[in-house]
Amino acid sequence: MPDRAAGNLTARGEIEKLPSGSLRVRVYAGVDPVSRKRRYLVETVPAGPSAAADAEAVRARLVREVDTHRASRTRTGGAPGPAAPAGGQAVTPAVARQRERRTSDLTGATIARLAGVSTATVSKVLNGRSGVAARTRQRVETVLREHHYRRPDSPARAASIEVVFYGMLSNLAIAVMHGVEQVAGAHHLSVGFTDVLQLSTHRSWAQDLLARRPTGVVTVHLTSPTEPHTLLTASAIPLVALDPTGEPQHPVPSVGATDWNGALAATRHLLDLGHRRIAVITGPPDRLCARARLDGIRAALDAEGVPLDQRLVRTGLWFAFEDGLNHGRELLRLADPPTAILCGNDLQALGVYEAARQAGRIIPDELSVVGFDDIAPAMWCGPAMTTVRQPFTEMGATAAKLVLAIAAGKPLGHDRVELATTLIVRDSTAPPRPPA
Template structure:
């Protein structure tokens, strides 16, 4: 009886045996050059770095156990200027604590893409994983993280979610639809929308939800009532005031986030317009301050804590070798009706 033929050693096992010297030979460079690439150091030409990273990806190089990832989750924000960010941090911190991990926080002061210094620092720290919030890592940065086996999860991506990059979001379109329908059901027909930058999918989806609700109700949209604003109080104040100065102002305003809605509150106060008697207002996010606004604000709840937790959990799963059952997860939004909406008085 012929003994069964043994299959070649599994690819995963062969890959673990690839050394820095082996990578150097395959890439046609020196071992120190490979080490510089692995550690995110400068001084390596771009084409050389890309060639080394391609070999690393192809052969699945893994560092020795002595160089295991640090027990931290790298959390990257484009800005930390509101309670929106704090809610996400709470979710990430909760999962990190449950897994005996620390959280390292980086703010990019409004920039969407981290700089070269951040990339080098992260590659040197080798965290358990990276959660990028409302940020855009370049293809090169994503490639560098992948070549070091550092999982990346994007939360509320600013670009179109890529299938190969795990991402967490919310049902923004449904939220915009529900908010606008609520106003229409109250009897409003002059319904304005303050959108955020439409190049961001989350803002565009909320605007599309508004448009869909108006179309379904057979209510024409006055172009003057749709404004693209900034996602801050100042934007809501400026564009809310402009809407209220129109010869035929809106009776209701739906905003892309709670900060804009807070600005609309102030614009109404300055114009002597009462909420909700003369103007209904709906925000988006359900940040803690909304229930204490005067009057308490109707808003669309975005599960920010849960979104942060989901992103951290996905990072932990990927780092432990699990393949997540999905690459894109959207958590449900919910309309929270308070006292800033009422039927129009005209």
Template sequence: MTPPREPEPLTIAQIADRAGVSVATVSKVVNGRTDVAPDTRALIEGVIREHGYRRQKRAGRPAALLELVFHELRGMYGVEIFNGVQRVAREHRLAVVLSELQGSHTPGRGWVEDVLARRPTGVISVFSGPTDDQSHQLRSRGIPFVLLDPSGEPGHEAPSVGANNWSGGLTATRHLLGLGHRRIAVITGPPHALASRARLDGYRAAMDMADVPLDPALIRTGDFQIADGLTHTRELLTLPHPPTAVFACNDGEALGVYQAAAEAGLRIPDDLSVIGFDDLPPAPWTIPPLTTIRQPLSQMATAAATMVMSIARGKEPPHNRVELATELIIRRSTAPPRG
């Protein structure tokens, strides 16, 4: 028995007929125009979500753009990612459009309309991701998107590129344990961030495998900011049994740890060992140079851009989730504890 054929997606004219609106109105919604009443837009998007949308063969080609969306643009993290995306964009003679979500991890209501109006070749969303409705709108218009270093667990339909954060957290903590440290503090990123949770889980696994009891007082929740390292280390150093080492879950927090140690008159690594995560360009130039876990941000960005270009050309990526390896970079901020 022949299985029933899947119904074909609708053309603009068929969507207009189903929604009871004009073809021009549907065309405005499909192409991201904002001059459509919200209720009418929602009605048309509902028809598209239910039946799909078939772009006319004579429609113009996508613009020669890659849309790079950051939840927040700050520091060398964004520079490393831009460089990786630009490498692929240059090969394909595409321009890179940068946008920033002002700290939000999901784009606002008007974002997707702007993207649809630009009709880029693809979208790369960094430490953020579109909502389910926005994802459907991009897919229905044939605009591929990839999540890079996603803040949450990526959905099964969303291709993503990240680093092996659990392994990195495990390696960082094992390095400190191998030097003889037992009072090891960790300053994490935000609890909602997938990378932060994975690095903390790696820390816990290393401590457990070494039969070192976890002290809740040594586990501090940060937000991947320099100020977190400063504030939490100030508090950690006032404990009756302060840590002899700190695992900062990004290099920025490690800089805050350095500042707090200097305020307390402690020398790194003689009095306090510090290890970071990222290996951004300033890490070798801190005093002393920072031991850290290298996260290959530029290569991750290149992989995400390559994946977008592959999808844009009609080739599905062999893997929906790509994880690149992290690497321990030993410099001079870690040493055995005193005594």
């Protein structure tokens, strides 16, 4: 049931059913005369047989409080403002804001009551301790998420930043860790890491981090799953995502690179060399960066009036050497093979190198190859690889700076930071060989 207009003296309020079965009661309480923001009285009724009746009783009480306060303000000539408690005592804007904060700041005891567990159980969940059944833990996490709970106290944190990887991708991981270490060291913090792929399936990485209570967390190449984000946010541990693989389910601050621009520059480079039959090996389509790079390639081709030939597009299962090797073999077996191949990353490009070697094709005389990332082997392979450099060290440092800013309570200018990519031209690209 929607609230009535702000000028009415009667507020009907609304009752919202939450996924856990709890009912949230919200009654419009006027406009704060200082901030000019709409204010509400909010209470939550636990799930149960009498929840509906209890919610109606709460709504009626809150409506009476609002109407009593508004009537009092009208009689004294004041503008309707945030509601006072029943009894008619005048409320200053500062007091109203303080009371609103008290209303919205849920305690651990309230979370326990809503979840139907003990406060000790809530404490165990928030601190990543064992001794809580999986279904009970899930129920507590659901309530934490529904009510956007954030721990009101400031428990002691370890002087460290934790970096969470989904597989330690050697060169990428090392570069990211160096960036985080540069910032952490300047603030006398240590750096730890977790590899999600190596963890036991019986325990989430968020639980492990809650037990260690780091100053903040940087995730690398992970999605933003609900459960870890909920637990870390509820326990007041800052989280920043570096190059998340998918759309975040929560407004998580993130750091990335200009994938679209990098792919655009790489494609233009091949077009400028004279290539028109250009093949593409992409990363997994569920990865944001893979989609952005494909879009950048398409944009460059469209601008030149060269349509992207879908028969020359291959989709990799991973950003892996095997993708480049297998798809490279297919592309080079075509009756009219491509003169150049754009790869989703350097590992795929190295796979194409091997496919070209097996097919007896000389790079770059008979085939130009472009990678993405600029990992160390891109300089060492023969010929040295043309690629798009991602500033992984700077990305790690930027993510660490954001974590520390959040931990210090500083406002962030942007929730998303993208650092520039750079086309690095080496020896794996050349003009296409003229037809015989």
